Amino acid sequence: MPGGMSSIPPEDTIPEGDDLIAAEYVLGVLPAEERRAVARRIETDKPFAQLVARWQHHFDPLNEHFAEASAPHYLKSRIDHRLFGTEETQAGIPLWGSVIFWRGLAFAALALAVIGFGRDLIEFPTTEPAPQLIASMAADGSPVRTMAIFDDQTRKLKITVVAGDIPQDRSLELWLIAGNEAPVSLGLLKSPQVTAFDLPQPVAAKLRDGTTLAISVEPIGGSPSGAPTGAVVAAGTVRGI
Structure with missing residues (x-):
């Protein structure tokens, strides 16, 4: 094997x-x-x-x-x-x-x-050098599993789909949740392999050890309200390495 x-x-x-x-x-x-x-x-x-x-x-x-x-x-x-x-x-x-x-x-x-x-x-x-930040995201009962990696050098957050698929009739939206603050949308997963997100500096500053990343199922194009509206299919805690 x-x-x-x-x-x-x-x-x-x-x-x-x-x-x-x-x-x-x-x-x-x-x-x-x-x-x-x-x-x-x-x-x-x-x-x-x-x-x-x-x-x-x-x-x-x-x-x-x-x-x-x-x-x-x-x-x-x-x-x-x-x-x-x-x-x-x-x-x-x-x-x-x-x-x-x-x-x-x-x-x-x-x-x-x-x-x-x-x-x-x-x-x-x-x-x-500044550490990478990673998060393994999953949820009970969901087939979707992803790995998130943020590299301070490139300032990109990359989401790799480890298991599961992006639905054809829905969008998967990525959210950042820092402490008790409201979820902030980082955008939609575009690829069944890897999606790269360029984070604005104020958002990147909130991405640190202990922050939560989550993925929700939303209507095509993303949440209409600016907040998660569908089921959370993957979530995980960011850790520095």
Whole structure:
């Protein structure tokens, strides 16, 4: 069975192949160029996009139990010692600027997340580019599943249809819901594969970790009232990676 169609591995194992790539992407531990390459692959490889959506659903509950914390200087060596039995690094060695160190720390973070410690254990370097924002959108009883990816570099929000179809006699409209504010329409899904939305700056500013994206079924051309009028067929919470 191809890697993109594999299921989430048991929690006591480390994922491999496409499972590992999808998990690393959702956890936000990939370097910026690899992260953008994975985002492009999601647009064209539906089985892989489905795998990313499953990992997003798998890791989302961890955000509810763990608060952000800065990593102390000795964390990497202690993680290595705990996971691999290696010697702890002497204090004062300048590891924070090492690419090899950060790559190793990313894999250690992934291992901890898989066994239940959560992806928010580590705060990554402030020199990293602005994170991508992603959301896996689904709803009980609905065949529609989508992945949303917002790239701060391109200022585009792309919606990839992972499963289900756009109805012929209705429109699917995308909404942004920030806190208790009224839903804001972002536009209609135009393609059964990928639809790109150019967000005005005031709207883009509201698209952040914790914001809700939802898709409703509307009359052809969109809601006549400026608010959702039909059933919500997919929804999800935006997370930064």
